[in-house]
Amino acid sequence: MELVVGILSKLLLTWSSLGSNSGDPTIRAKCLALKSGLNIQNTTILDASYLPVKSKISTLGTCQSTATHSASLCRVQFHTNTTLTSGIDAEAWLPDEWYGRFLGLGNRGLGGCIAYDELDYASSLHFATVASNNGHDGDSALPFFQTPEVLNGFSFRSIHVEAVVGKQIVEAYYGRPHAKSYYVGCSTGGRQGTQAALKFPEDFDGIIAGAAAIDFNHLVHWTGMLSRYLGSPNAASSPSFMPLSMWKLIANEVLRQCDGLDGVFDRVITEPDACDFRPETLLCREDQVSSNLCLTTAQVEALRKIYSPLYGLDGELVYPRYDPGGEGSPLISFTFSGDFPPYTKQWLEYVTLNVSDYNISDYGLNHGALIDSVNAGDIATFNGDLSAFRDRGGKFLSYHGRADPIIPSGNSRRFYDLISRTLSMPNLDTFYRLFLVPGMDHCAGGLGAANFGQLPGTQTQNSSSHNILFAMVDWVETGVAPDSIIGTASDGATRAHCRYPVRSLWNGSAFICQE
Numbered sequence: 225m226e227l228v229v230g231i232l233s234k235l236l237l238t239w240s241s242l243g244s245n246s247g248d249p250t251i252r253a254k255c256l257a258l259k260s261g262l263n264i265q266n267t268t269i270l271d272a273s274y275l276p277v278k279s280k281i282s283t284l285g286t287c288q289s290t291a292t293h294s295a296s297l298c299r300v301q302f303h304t305n306t307t308l309t310s311g312i313d314a315e316a317w318l319p320d321e322w323y324g325r326f327l328g329l330g331n332r333g334l335g336g337c338i339a340y341d342e343l344d345y346a347s348s349l350h351f352a353t354v355a356s357n358n359g360h361d362g363d364s365a366l367p368f369f370q371t372p373e374v375l376n377g378f379s380f381r382s383i384h385v386e387a388v389v390g391k392q393i394v395e396a397y398y399g400r401p402h403a404k405s406y407y408v409g410c411s412t413g414g415r416q417g418t419q420a421a422l423k424f425p426e427d428f429d430g431i432i433a434g435a436a437a438i439d440f441n442h443l444v445h446w447t448g449m450l451s452r453y454l455g456s457p458n459a460a461s462s463p464s465f466m467p468l469s470m471w472k473l474i475a476n477e478v479l480r481q482c483d484g485l486d487g488v489f490d491r492v493i494t495e496p497d498a499c500d501f502r503p504e505t506l507l508c509r510e511d512q513v514s515s516n517l518c519l520t521t522a523q524v525e526a527l528r529k530i531y532s533p534l535y536g537l538d539g540e541l542v543y544p545r546y547d548p549g550g551e552g553s554p555l556i557s558f559t560f561s562g563d564f565p566p567y568t569k570q571w572l573e574y575v576t577l578n579v580s581d582y583n584i585s586d587y588g589l590n591h592g593a594l595i596d597s598v599n600a601g602d603i604a605t606f607n608g609d610l611s612a613f614r615d616r617g618g619k620f621l622s623y624h625g626r627a628d629p630i631i632p633s634g635n636s637r638r639f640y641d642l643i644s645r646t647l648s649m650p651n652l653d654t655f656y657r658l659f660l661v662p663g664m665d666h667c668a669g670g671l672g673a674a675n676f677g678q679l680p681g682t683q684t685q686n687s688s689s690h691n692i693l694f695a696m697v698d699w700v701e702t703g704v705a706p707d708s709i710i711g712t713a714s715d716g717a718t719r720a721h722c723r724y725p726v727r728s729l730w731n732g733s734a735f736i737c738q739e
């Protein structure tokens with residue numbers, strides 16, 4: 225308990241007097257009673273089980289067959305009808321040792337998958353935690369095909385229902401309502417958190433949204449265009465294609481040109497926008513043939529396009545450029561395998577055009593314009609008017625890896641600037657903070673100081689300086705906002721991540737945040 229510092233311990237003292245459930249002999253009975261004793265509109269309790277010691281459990285849905293819980297808790301599985309043609313499957317994990325906090329979780333990709341590892345993480349930190357399947361099973365857009373209410377669930381409704389129903393289950397079980405409510409998610413989960421702040425500003429007091437898949441239509445389109453620039457290994461007309469093995473060459477050249485710009489050669493680029501990567505240095509000389517050592521003109525041209533912002537048919541910016549620095553990630557296969565990205569293909573077919581199959585061989589800017597104009601389910605999630613969330617006292621923490629090969633960090637900066645302009649606030653410090661994380665991959669991982677408690681497996685210290693969940697609790701419950709977040713790299717090195725637009729500068733012995 226020594227390590228539980230700061231606000232969590234303070235509130236433990238305050239709230240344990242309200243009656244922690246540990247030591248209550250009727251706790252198991254109380255949990256099992258939820259199975260028949262709960263009457264929540266449109267909701268069926270599928271099961272309620274009391275799990276006193278760490279164990280392996282079976283799961284709902286087809287995404288994974290088993291999961292692990294660590295804390296001693298009451299597990300409630302439920303289904304809620306959200307409309308006549310849609311519903312969610314969800315789980316509430318209610319720890320014995322509870323400090324009055326509710327926490328909702330998001331999903332990933334086109335998911336479909338209950339975030340069991342995150343349920344485990346947050347319930348171990350004593351949050352009453354709820355996660356849902358986002359209204360469908362599996363990681364595909366097929367369930368949205370000609371079922372607009374299932375699409376609406378994915379776009380905006382599931383997290384709201386999870387919060388509304390979850391809070392009722394929490395109150396029924398603990399005999400008192402939650403004191404504060406939180407949300408944590410990354411990628412699609414980051415988009416869901418942003419959508420919650422926009423459409424249901426009352427649901428959460430604090431929202432943590434990482435590497436958010438916001439401006440979703442443009443993201444889906446940009447991913448398709450990157451793949452198109454690269455071409456495919458099978459098409460004779462694709463002299464630009466480079467197999468994944470060749471990206472090592474590109475990764476090394478990006479670092480050769482840009483690693484030292486921040487003052488330190490550590491294979492981490494602090495400011496990718498300062499990197500004016502010139503792929504021409506990799507061109508084969510006349511006497512060379514393309515190989516893992518040099519590139520053809522067509523390949524260099526493809527890289528030029530990949531590292532440039534994407535503009536639409538009308539010349540407007542559609543999406544920021546690929547961040548130089550993420551090429552070493554195994555996740556580059558998501559975009560650069562040579563197969564047209566499945567999320568883009570499925571979104572175009574099942575959601576935009578409402579056809580079961582579409583030949584994407586001529587995919588181009590006009591398809592992006594169509595995806596955007598249909599904006600099915602109001603999925604875009606790119607509206608800078610967070611005034612309702614701000615005015616009800618909501619706090620928002622965003623973070624984004626600067627070596628993210630799936631969603632470029634420039635998009636999170638662009639959203640910050642959009643909110644700034646929309647609300648006429650020169651900076652958003654009072655309610656919204658964005659931490660840019662040099663060298664971090666998508667949501668976690670990479671060579672940077674990428675561990676700061678944002679996800680399971682990234683917790684180093686239970687403190688608000690090193691764990692973004694603790695930082696959020698501090699902000700919401702005591703008004704102390706994080707000026708920086710200290711991340712820890714896999715080798716143990718630490719680095720303070722700065723809130724945008726504060727810069728991260730090398731002072732000769734450490735990176736410091738320069739106000």
Ligand SMILES: *[C@@H]1O[C@H](CO)[C@@H](O)[C@H](O)[C@H]1NC(C)=O
Pocket residue numbers: 265266267268305308
């Ligand atoms: C949910 O919808 C199904 C199918 O329409 C219906 O059979 C069931 O009774 C509903 N459940 C609740 C709790 O409303």
Ligand SMILES: *[C@@H]1O[C@H](CO)[C@@H](O)[C@H](O)[C@H]1NC(C)=O
Pocket residue numbers: 265266305306307308
């Ligand atoms: C219950 O379901 C009905 C119809 O499916 C819907 O109109 C209503 O809003 C739902 N209630 C809640 C609390 O979600």
Ligand SMILES: *[C@@H]1O[C@H](CO)[C@@H](O)[C@H](O)[C@H]1NC(C)=O
Pocket residue numbers: 370371372375575576577578598599600601
């Ligand atoms: C396809 O269906 C969605 C609703 O699921 C709708 O928003 C969209 O307009 C439809 N697309 C076309 C091209 O009709």
Ligand SMILES: *[C@@H]1O[C@H](CO)[C@@H](O)[C@H](O)[C@H]1NC(C)=O
Pocket residue numbers: 583584585586
């Ligand atoms: C897709 O369209 C291209 C170009 O129009 C054509 O060459 C190709 O055969 C089509 N593929 C399929 C599977 O129909």
Ligand SMILES: *[C@@H]1O[C@H](CO)[C@@H](O)[C@H](O)[C@H]1NC(C)=O
Pocket residue numbers: 227228348349350683684685686
């Ligand atoms: C953080 O606190 C939780 C719950 O009290 C505990 O299980 C976990 O081991 C702690 N982690 C660290 C790194 O101290």
Ligand SMILES: *[C@@H]1O[C@H](CO)[C@@H](O)[C@H](O)[C@H]1NC(C)=O
Pocket residue numbers: 731732733734735736
């Ligand atoms: C650089 O910053 C670190 C961390 O704040 C500090 O300990 C060190 O003294 C600074 N070095 C110089 C040269 O200012």
